[in-house]
Amino acid sequence: MENDTISFCVQPGGTLRGEARVPGDKSISHRSIMLGSLAEGTTRVTGFLEAEDCLATMNAFRAMGVEIEGAEKGEVSIRGVGLHGLRAPEEPLYLGNSGTSMRLLCGLLAGQDFDSILTGDVSLSRRPMKRVTEPLRTMGAMVETTEAGTAPLRIYGRAKLKGIHYEMPVASAQVKSCLLLAGLYASGQTCVREPAPTRDHTERMLAGFSYPVTGKDETVCIQPDGKLLACDIDVPGDISSAAFFMVGAAIGEDADVTLRHVGVNPTRTGILDILRLMGADIQVLNPREMGGEPVADVRIRSSRLYGIEIPQELVPLAIDEFPVLFVAAACAEGETRLSGAAELRVKESDRIQVMADGLQVLGIEAQPTPDGMIVRGGKLSGGKVRSHGDHRIAMAFSISALRGGGLIEIDDCANVNTSFPSFVELARKLGLNITAVCGEIL
């Protein structure tokens, strides 16, 4: 089912001030359902992200016979069926807009003794899936894509998987996690080597479920035949959602925002490092650990930002934050250069092209390159921009209005519900003059 049309209208100006808690981390919420379903015993989750992507994962496991209560105010209770307890779904599993659901499930389902089909919306059906199906085939999986290497994915059960040592050509936590989940069902050890560190929530959560994960440096390994033991999971706030208000406070005038209980796993904090290099005033307060994940409160105040060359090693650590980082770059003095980020072209939209197009509409010099962008800071005007149905593009352009010279209207924003359903409400509470309207503006 595709979403109805919603547009955002954002009045220029405004100041972000106050405290907020952003919704739960999307990556961790997905994994809590997956591992909780495969565990022995009941897993209780708090802080779960009740957004379309994670609900797609939840529905997929329900369709495979897992009893899941909630989500109710972020609380979910999953009655695990054990590693071999999933049942064949009666219909194809529809995963909406969610790349994480599709890529991780593909690995997990390759190891089952039943067939399954994974489908998604228009955007997900365009995204590259060979990055998971090819290494899975090397493991012995029987998986089919379209000729273009896209969904629907047909996964045939009863394959005899064998462990492999895989060198990932691109730094991708989804590929790594997919292969680790397949590795639960393979004979022998499965190891994945990443070219640069990527988010390690799967590894941390497996350990939380008492399932040993080994390896060192850039390599992570898993052995089959273990057991996942149910545990309680407290999902921290999503730093990728917090990022919009971090940039909003940094670029705005007289802003002072504290975001409580944000996940600050070092494989996710590239946004903090990049903003600091640009001159942002950011404090990480009360650092603590909750269920194996680092958490903190983050305070951001207005500051003068400067263009920088973004260090390549920070790219995978901020991969979802570039739409809003381009907005920071548009408000900075001088030029910001990003390279080594070709992955942005295969996210929910081509985030390099779509952000460059939108920034140009708003009067900013933004030059897309094959693997990045060059943005010259300037004066943002008002205008109508296209989000291409990409949640993070819609939210990034909303934030740009804090420095806009006129009304900013953004089309096709319903997919904000895939990751941050309360965005408009929370943004308004903090001081953004944003309204969601039904219908098209373009």
Ligand code: S3P
């Ligand atoms: C995710 C990994 C990243 C990220 C996505 C969530 C995950 O994708 O962009 O939003 O939960 O593992 P890639 O693995 O494709 O980089």
